[in-house]
Amino acid sequence: MSQQNLESLDVGAIREEFPILQREFNGEQLVYLDNAATTQTPDSVVDAMSDYYREFNANVHRGIHHLSQEASVAYEEAHDRVAEFIGASGGREEVIFTKNTTEAENLVAYSWGLNELGPGDEIVLTEMEHHASLVTWQQIGKRTGADVKYIRVTEDGRLDMDHARECITDDTAMLSAVHVSNTLGTVNPVSELVDIAHDHDALAFIDGAQAVPNRPVDVEAIDADFYAFSGHKMSGPTGIGALYGKRDLLEEMQPYLYGGGMIRKVTFEDSTWDDLPWKFEPGTPQIAEAVGLVAAIDWLEEIGMERIQAHEEEIARYAYDRLTAEPDVEVYGPEPGPERGGLVGFNLESVHAHDLASIMNDHAVAIRAGDHCTQPLHDKLGVAASARASFYVYNTKEEVDKLVDAIDDARQLFA
Template sequence: MSHQRVEPLDVEAIRAEYPILDQSVDGTPLVYLDSAATAQTPDPVVDAMSDYYRETNANVHRGIHHLSQQASAAYEEAHDRVAEFVGASGGRKELVFTKNTTESENLIAHAWGLRELGPGDEVVLTQMEHHASLVTWQQVAMRTGADVKYIEVTEDGRLDMDHARECITDDTAMLSAVHVSNTLGTVNPVNELVDLAHEHDALTFIDGAQAVPTRPVDVEAIDADFYAFSGHKMAGPTGIGCLYGKEALLAELDPYLYGGGMIRKVTYDDSTWGEVPWKFEPGTPPIAEAVGLHAAVDYLEEIGMERVQAHEEHLAEAAYDALSDIDGLTIYGPEPGPDRAGLVSFTLENVHAHDLASICNDHAVAIRAGDHCTQPLHDTLGVAATARASFYVYNTVDEIEPLVEAIEDAQSLFA
């Protein structure tokens, strides 16, 4: 295990900030193990958003009155704060607010890909890509005549880096890779992937939806050209995501959504665009959500991302060990260690993942079941669906026991 010297979290104090966890399902205490889908939102974030609506609510960049100025300042400061959190020294000029990671992928695929890709160009993905990346680049490649290649996954759930070196060539225009797999829990060597791509003058897009919430991330150290993540997986609100992009690259791009708030000059014949990030944020933006995300970043930084990572890895290792003792259960992805994040996907012999999740729900244990928006990866694994338990700052080792009991109950029911 890495991070053994990091001070452990005071989980009891943390849980007190999540009243949603203090409830029962049919008389049984709730165990929430689905944070990779959506993490719960602590009181400081909810309070920040409530205060905004009670005291500041107004549209941004559209009024000179007091409330609009306050709202605009809060919205702009949120860009700078979140940029700082992921190591983007350019502040708001390198941090665009979107709805989610999926929209961030679409923004670049459409604004850059439709303009720059053509026959003979290649987009390199990995076999473990979320549909947000895979489907988006697949469809843009189909429109432009570009080809898509996939870096293979090894039997132990890691990227085959020898194959990566074969896939990434001088024909590669874009490498889009997931930082942490939402299915396998694999932590990919994104620095090495980015370096490989840059050696061939390709651009890079890293999907950090599962990474930014769970570990320290420095986009400039990774040297990614674009990096995306979502608020609702990092103790923030739904409805807001982030796209980091190197300032010079974002400045060159035309927007792919149009409307009010993103323009500099409009005539009946033509329009010109505002500065980054505003030219990518048309219409009324997610103002309250930005305030909430600002609060979430402050909240996570106060805990310490090294401690968040260590806690998650500790829980994942404990779950991996406990589930490994169950006959007929198969765990996917690397063994516990620096290459695995805080989630565990698995199948149980003779029990469909959806049935398993339903029985877990009967035990008040919330897990995810399905293809986790990675259908091609599941095809590669040879399974239709997996069950997934994922952990966050408010989970305890004691919560693994109800999960194991629920799985054993399912096993006996379907024996």
Template sequence: MSHQRAEPLDVDAIREAYPILDQSFDGSPLVYLDSAATTQTPDPVVDAMSDYYRETNANVHRGIHHLSQKASIAYEEAHDRVAEFVGASGGREELVFTKNTTESENLVAHAWGLRELGPGDEVVLTEMEHHASLVTWQQVAMRAGADVKYIRVDENGRLDMDHARECITDDTAMVSAVHVSNTLGTVNPVSELVDLAHEHDALALLDGAQAVPTRPVDVEEIDADFYAFSGHKMAGPTGIGALYGKRELLADLDPYLYGGGMIRSVTYDESTWGDVPWKFEAGTPPIAEGIGLAAAVDYLEEIGMDRVQAHEERLAEAAHEKLSAIDGLTIYGPEPGPERAGLVSFTLENVHAHDLASICNDHAVAIRAGDHCTQPLHDKLGIAATARASFYVYNSVDEIDPLVDAIEDAQALFG
């Protein structure tokens, strides 16, 4: 089913699973518009984690006793469930649990990059990269003696694909790109980027932190070599992320972290590593969080990712329309549509983004202000910070009105 024809969400019914949203501050009901930073966590996910701690809590892969066996099975099956959600047919052998997207990208950059990159090699990023990608590759390339190039962002907030074709050459070893920009809301043509990388025998790593929560993602259809995402942005818990990697690539990599749980054998002189994914999950892993992430996947699939995407696009379009009507307000990124996700970053003339966020908070409207971990992009745009409103399944179009009221109050206050 096309997401454009997807049945609208029953937001009132969905909100029943989010008691945190049913509160007020100084008489104003909470309007949570900061889901690009962290989504709220529904009761089924909280219950799954609570049930683990009440009924199953034990370390995994270490014990013969019943609780350890139950915990191990639940944790292993969580890998399979999350892999299935993003279209990874290899199951747990292609899906590593990490702390977050940042750790997933660091794993690839350190385990693959430090071994494979050298002088003359190039890593190609985009100008809209999150610091998780940009800083990581910048630092690893520096240590390896490799160069970093950036694909331009045009005046409409889209990637300049002609420039991408210039940047990606036979010297390119890795293309690392954000699937959906957390600042501009741009949905990038990632399949085209991956194809360009592969035409030049380079690998491709995609940052899916804003994509997996908001739209159907199939890593095999995209043909990504690596794909990273986070639990806390997709109705899951904090402290859990995932890295998809093609089976043969993960099997070939050395571990990024060392310690217990990731070894096959150890002597005083040498060690050998366990199988994928366990060789990348040193120490006691995020067991409850992994189980919670699998529950979040179940929750989202029950809603339907086509419907999640359609709902986000409706909200982004409504927000874009209402905010565009405010004098002195500038919105960044593409026009509403399939190339834009459900977030809107903007500036208001004569009002700093932090002041704007503070006045929104006085109205119990939660938005984000700052550079959103895309400082070089903000420098390119010639602005210090933007305010960002971002939406999820529990938001309604009606909640845009309190945001508009708060912005107009800020405008009146600052003249």
């Protein structure tokens, strides 16, 4: 990405599409740096959803009347749009709408894992997995007798790829790895991990919750068997996420939730299932949210995923440099560059992360403090909690300066 292209990203104009960013608290303008938890939603997404409710709200599954037809087409086509966005050439059959990334993990764990795994099988995770993946596969391991192994994280917050090659063996049935760590910011070499898994005839699930929002993702280039992400982390609505799966695998898998809308034929004795992806989408789905997700994808693509990535990397680099310049701040994860995404996890010596976040909040700076759903990783780091500033396309370096100023304030208060 050239500097010129970077400069052409008009953050001021982008911010105008987010009225929420104009809010003030205690007389100070909101600095929203909690994007890894949830991003803000531009007007175009809110408008698309309200147009749906105003103009064509109806249940889907192709009712006879006009409104149901329109809602059905919008909902079905949303699958195609998501498929196109993530490079799934199989189209809608390979995209299942879920509530979020967590539900996508559970879908595969229950639908595939419970049926396919048993004693002697291994599930390989990384030490930097989010609980969405870690807890889910841990429980499936307990229920099936499969062992769970963890690929080590190095001192500098990267995956130990030699250890990955040791961990993944012919007994491995499933590798589940996070694409971008929500705690360390590490961008993992997912294609390489998938290749290692495939060399041992294992399947690979990639958690893309922190990747799809801010970089171009091509699930076929990665060759992931499954790939998941959430709408609310990519300027879309809450309540919708997506699971990509290779068609032949999804065809073979049993549904995980049952009910209306996913069946072909039901008798008192038995039932058969509808085609993909409907087989995995029982009940009334997230119709307005699917419409909103399409609007979010349109909005992101209009800016360009490369530019979004470049912007985030630049802000993250600036934050990393400013924070590492503070002698009493410990920053986690790799140095800025292609192996770090747009977030910075850190701790200020002698101030608990929760106190720090609270002082930041006094200055209207919104960050997250806690274990970020990676408790075992925090145990490994030797801390109970960390503070995390995470950036998106609307953040500026001036906002990072406010974050650092608030750290000064915290230091003085606790001195």
